Amino acid sequence: MSKAFDSKQIGLFIASGIALCVLPFVVGGALGNSWVRIVDFALLYVMLALGLNIVVGFAGLLDLGFIAFYAVGAYTYALLGSPHFGIHWPFYVTIPLGALFAAFFGILLGTPVLRLKGDYLAIVTLGFGEIIRIFMNNLNAPVNITNGPQGINLIDPIRVGAADLGSPINLFGLSLPPVYLYYYLFLVLTVIVVIMASRLQHSRIGRAWVALREDQIAASAMGINIRNIKLLAFALGALSGGVAGGLFSAFQGFVSPESFSLLESIMILAMIVLGGMGNIAGVILGAVVLTIAPEILRDVIGPLQMKTMGRMLIDPENARMLLFGIAMVVMMLVRPEGMLPSKRRKAEFKDAKEAAAQKG
Amino acid sequence: MDIFFQQILNGLVLGSIYALIALGYTMVYGIMGLINFAHGEVVMIGAMVCITVVSTLMHSGVDLPGWAIVLIGTLVAIPVCALLGFVIERVAYRPLRGAQRLAPLITAIGLSISLQQIAILIWGRNYIPFPDLLNADTVSIMGASITKLQIMIVVLCLVLMIGLLVVVEKTKLGRAMRATSQNPAVAGLMGVNVNTIISATFMLGSALGAIAGVMVATNYSQAHYYMGFMIGLKAFTAAVLGGIGNLGGAVAGGILLGIIESLGAGYIGQLTGGFLGSNYQDIFAFMVLILVLIFRPSGLLGEKMADRA
Numbered sequence: 001m002s003k004a005f006d007s008k009q010i011g012l013f014i015a016s017g018i019a020l021c022v023l024p025f026v027v028g029g030a031l032g033n034s035w036v037r038i039v040d041f042a043l044l045y046v047m048l049a050l051g052l053n054i055v056v057g058f059a060g061l062l063d064l065g066f067i068a069f070y071a072v073g074a075y076t077y078a079l080l081g082s083p084h085f086g087i088h089w090p091f092y093v094t095i096p097l098g099a100l101f102a103a104f105f106g107i108l109l110g111t112p113v114l115r116l117k118g119d120y121l122a123i124v125t126l127g128f129g130e131i132i133r134i135f136m137n138n139l140n141a142p143v144n145i146t147n148g149p150q151g152i153n154l155i156d157p158i159r160v161g162a163a164d165l166g167s168p169i170n171l172f173g174l175s176l177p178p179v180y181l182y183y184y185l186f187l188v189l190t191v192i193v194v195i196m197a198s199r200l201q202h203s204r205i206g207r208a209w210v211a212l213r214e215d216q217i218a219a220s221a222m223g224i225n226i227r228n229i230k231l232l233a234f235a236l237g238a239l240s241g242g243v244a245g246g247l248f249s250a251f252q253g254f255v256s257p258e259s260f261s262l263l264e265s266i267m268i269l270a271m272i273v274l275g276g277m278g279n280i281a282g283v284i285l286g287a288v289v290l291t292i293a294p295e296i297l298r299d300v301i302g303p304l305q306m307k308t309m310g311r312m313l314i315d316p317e318n319a320r321m322l323l324f325g326i327a328m329v330v331m332m333l334v335r336p337e338g339m340l341p342s343k344r345r346k347a348e349f350k351d352a353k354e355a356a357a358q359k360g
Numbered sequence: 361m362d363i364f365f366q367q368i369l370n371g372l373v374l375g376s377i378y379a380l381i382a383l384g385y386t387m388v389y390g391i392m393g394l395i396n397f398a399h400g401e402v403v404m405i406g407a408m409v410c411i412t413v414v415s416t417l418m419h420s421g422v423d424l425p426g427w428a429i430v431l432i433g434t435l436v437a438i439p440v441c442a443l444l445g446f447v448i449e450r451v452a453y454r455p456l457r458g459a460q461r462l463a464p465l466i467t468a469i470g471l472s473i474s475l476q477q478i479a480i481l482i483w484g485r486n487y488i489p490f491p492d493l494l495n496a497d498t499v500s501i502m503g504a505s506i507t508k509l510q511i512m513i514v515v516l517c518l519v520l521m522i523g524l525l526v527v528v529e530k531t532k533l534g535r536a537m538r539a540t541s542q543n544p545a546v547a548g549l550m551g552v553n554v555n556t557i558i559s560a561t562f563m564l565g566s567a568l569g570a571i572a573g574v575m576v577a578t579n580y581s582q583a584h585y586y587m588g589f590m591i592g593l594k595a596f597t598a599a600v601l602g603g604i605g606n607l608g609g610a611v612a613g614g615i616l617l618g619i620i621e622s623l624g625a626g627y628i629g630q631l632t633g634g635f636l637g638s639n640y641q642d643i644f645a646f647m648v649l650i651l652v653l654i655f656r657p658s659g660l661l662g663e664k665m666a667d668r669a
Contacts, residue, residue, distance in 0.1 A: 120653055120657070124650055134642055
């Protein structure tokens with residue numbers, strides 16, 4: 001990034017900054033607060049997807065258990081900030097703590113699977129995610145730690161000084177409901193994660209990850225410490241997963257193992273793949289589209305059926321997931337490099353296609 | 361001691377079902393080097409189709425013995441699943457042959473989700489009971505009890521596995537399959553139609569999966585749209601444990617995993633002083649999987665693989 005920004009780019013930055021700042025008012029005014037909430041979730045998913053993108057997109061380590069780190073962050077916040085144990089630590093302690101725990105679990109998972117690649121790695125990480133979920137589901141007896149399938153209730157909202165993000169705040173005569181307040185908090189953190197991810201990508205570490213992804217043996221011959229660089233990818237990916245988890249916990253006020261199913265891991269992976277693996281803009285786009293599109297479908301499918309057929313033929317939830325599954329297949333067949341592919345990946349796909357054409 | 365033998369027997373029943381499903385994974389892996397993530401869903405569809413046929417027959421008032429009704433149900437489920445296996449290969453794998461490894465994985469997961477949702481559309485979200493048609497009398501062996509149905513499951517599994525081995529080792533189709541798994545390009549030059557062989561492999565594995573699905577449904581007396589996920593994952597673990605790509609390994613791995621799991625579930629309470637209970641049963645499969653992949657990635661009976669795991 002040696003080149004200075006030109007005035008056009010600066011203009012674009014300022015414009016998009018302003019757009020992001022007024023977004024909740026536009027969305028909230030036009031569609032209501034429930035949609036602001038969905039936008040908040042989109043930001044959480046952007047953070048998650050960017051975290052997973054470090055592991056899968058940059059380092060090429062296929063991780064199907066990423067949601068476990070989200071869960072670790074969420075449960076850390078929930079246990080240390082709810083009446084469950086009667087502990088009410090402030091968020092600036094619990095969220096970093098949750099992130100650190102998640103990073104620790106990332107290394108814990110990363111160490112045994114250092115030698116694995118591809119599908120094997122996918123299955124083991126999937127198993128790891130399930131183990132974490134099984135423990136959350138069952139650690140309510142004989143000592144009640146996680147409260148089992150019922151989950152943990154009444155989690156503290158985030159409090160900054162005297163301001164409590166869990167209840168509306170009056171600012172210049174404007175009453176801002178919690179969804180707006182969390183939007184700005186999430187926005188700030190998302191921007192931090194985006195900057196972190198893009199700085200990492202263009203750093204020495206990011207180049208080492210690319211080398212690792214392309215050819216592990218060659219990378220190690222070039223003097224890259226494969227073990228450390230892989231563990232770093234797992235830890236940094238898990239770190240942002242953990243932060244997102246803590247925020248989710250505070251935002252939602254409730255966590256249960258159900259939120260951390262395999263399907264969520266797959267969803268986040270799908271965001272990356274559909275958006276354009278390895279490309280930060282693509283991943284953000286994928287996360288936003290895959291969070292918003294199902295919600296639109298939820299609002300559309302039901303009424304559409306009532307209008308055209310006069311009755312509900314397919315349960316909207318069912319139809320939504322079916323479309324999601326089909327979309328995953330179709331996307332892979334039609335445009336496997338994603339909506340906004342990274343330059344490098346695009347070139348790879350082109351090479352592969354040409355090679356296949358020559359062969360066939 | 362009583363618990364011990366009882367758990368071994370339970371494990372044997374569970375393990376032979378795992379083995380049957382693991383064969384489906386390992387055959388596909390042997391030929392294409394890919395994990396068929398949608399295989400668990402094939403098992404689920406097999407169970408569901410069989411239940412539908414069985415309950416339709418019962419409601420139509422046909423006067424047939426219980427085993428015949430189940431047999432008819434299974435005979436319907438087998439071609440349905442074989443066709444499903446064929447379609448899965450055509451849709452999710454064939455267009456992506458030679459593409460990046462991640463692409464077929466994603467299409468398979470997408471298909472898996474779609475199949476689950478289709479199952480919800482057809483059969484609903486609830487557990488579907490399997491009608492009580494088969495002989496559930498218990499037999500006592502050395503102080504442990506096992507139902508006649510379970511004995512039948514184990515015997516049938518063994519017969520099917522031996523049958524598959526014969527097909528792979530002795531028939532022309534089997535020889536073509538082995539040739540394709542060694543080197544598809546050369547097999548093609550020798551006059552093997554590689555596409556047909558790959559389709560046949562998917563269909564054969566899916567047919568076995570259908571039978572396994574019926575077995576799961578009869579053994580637990582129920583089926584559910586999500587049942588394929590966990591059982592598929594465990595069968596995959598079994599295949600890895602035995603050495604993926606190796607048929608004998610899948611059988612050994614399946615039975616071993618079944619026994620490890622039931623012994624683990626039986627003794628975990630004692631081992632941890634009551635802290636962890638049998639509700640942790642599902643953890644063992646994952647533990648085994650992780651340990652195998654760390655210490656012996658080629659599995660118990662697998663050949664050393666240079667740069668795969």
